[in-house]
Amino acid sequence: MYWGASPGPRLHWTGEFIKFKGCYHGHADPFLVKAGSGVATLALPDSPGVPRAATYETLTAPYNDIAPMEKLLENNKGEICAVILEPVVGNAGFIPPKPEFLNALCKITKENNALLIFDEVMTGFRLSYGGAQEYFGITPDLTTLGKIIGGGLPVGAYGGRREIMEMVAPAGPMYQAGTLSGNPLAMTAGIHTLKRLQEPGSYEYLDEITSELVQGIIDAGKKTGHAICGGYIRGMFGFFFTDGPVYNFADAKKSDTAKFARFFQGMLREGVYFAPSHFEAGFTSLAHTDEGIQKTIAAAEKVLQQI
Secondary structure (H helix, E strand, O other), X not given: OOOEEOOOOOEEOOOEEEEEOOOOOOOOHHHXXXXXXXXXXXXXXXXXXXXXXXHOOEEEEOOOOHHHHHHHHHHOOOOEEEEXXXXXXXXXXXXXXXXXXXXXXXXXXXXXXXXXXXXXOOOEOOOEOXXXXXXXXXXXXXXXXXXXXXXXXXXXXXXXXXXXXXXXXXXXXXXXXXXXXXXXXXXXXXXXXXXXXXXXXXXXXXXXXXXXXXXXXXXXXXXXXXXXXXXXXXXXXXXXXOOOOOOOHHHHOOOOHHHHHHHHHHHHHOOOOOOOOXXXXXXXXXXXXXXXXXXXXXXXXXXXXXX
C-alpha cells in the first residue's frame, strides 16, 4: 500500500517511499531493494526478476543516520508518501536504534506529511506487549505484524490511525481480502500465546535468559581470540564477527561471513540450530530453559575454539 499524508486529514495513494538499507519487508517487488535477510546472504544487490519499473518509487537510506533522511525528504519535497522500517533491525543481523533516532524520524515524517510505518513482524509482542512502539515510546501511523500473533503459525495483520484504517474496505475504497484471514487454528494458537505473554514476569524472564546467552557467546568469542560484538533487547538478539560497533547495514557487512558459516555448521553438529545467516536476528522464547542456555554457551565455546 502506498499511502502518503497530504496537508490536512486527506490521504492520497501515490508517491515515493523510503526504506532503510538492509531492512526486509517481504516479497513485494518495491521492497526488494537493498534488502537484508536471505537477499543479503546471497550477496544480491536486488532480487532477480523484479521489474525495474517496480522500484522507481523506492528510495533507500542508511539506518541510524537521520541526516541522509532529511536530505532525501528535502530533495523530494512533497513526493514522499511513507517511510517504512524495522524499528529494531532484524534482517541485517540485530541492530538496535541509536538513542533519539526513532524520535527524530517520527518528527521529520510528520513535518513532511509522510506516514511512518513500523514493520513489527519481529519486534511486535517480543520487545514488550506493545511491541517496539511501546518499548521506545513512539507511535507510528501504521504497524505490520506477523507470525508471532499466531503463536508461530502463518498469519499477518496491520493496523494504524483510524482515519487511515477507514480507507480499507468495507468502510473505504481500498480492497482487502485474504484466503486464510481469521484461520481458526492460527487464531487459537495466537490467543494462547498472547495470554502467556501477559503473565507476570514473562518479559523479565526473556531479558534474563537472552542477556545470559548473548554475554556468554561474546565472552566465549573473546576468550578464544575472535573479534565479536553483539546485543539484545528482551527476546531478540544477534552478534557479529567484527569488533563493531554495528549501527547499520554497511557496518554489518564488515562481519566475517565465512567465519559465521563455519560457526553455524559447528553449532549444528553440536545440536544447536542458529539462523543460517548472520544477517538474521536470533530469538529466545519462554520455552527456553537456563539449562538449554548453558548448553548453548558451552557448545559455542567449543566451536569457537575449533574455528
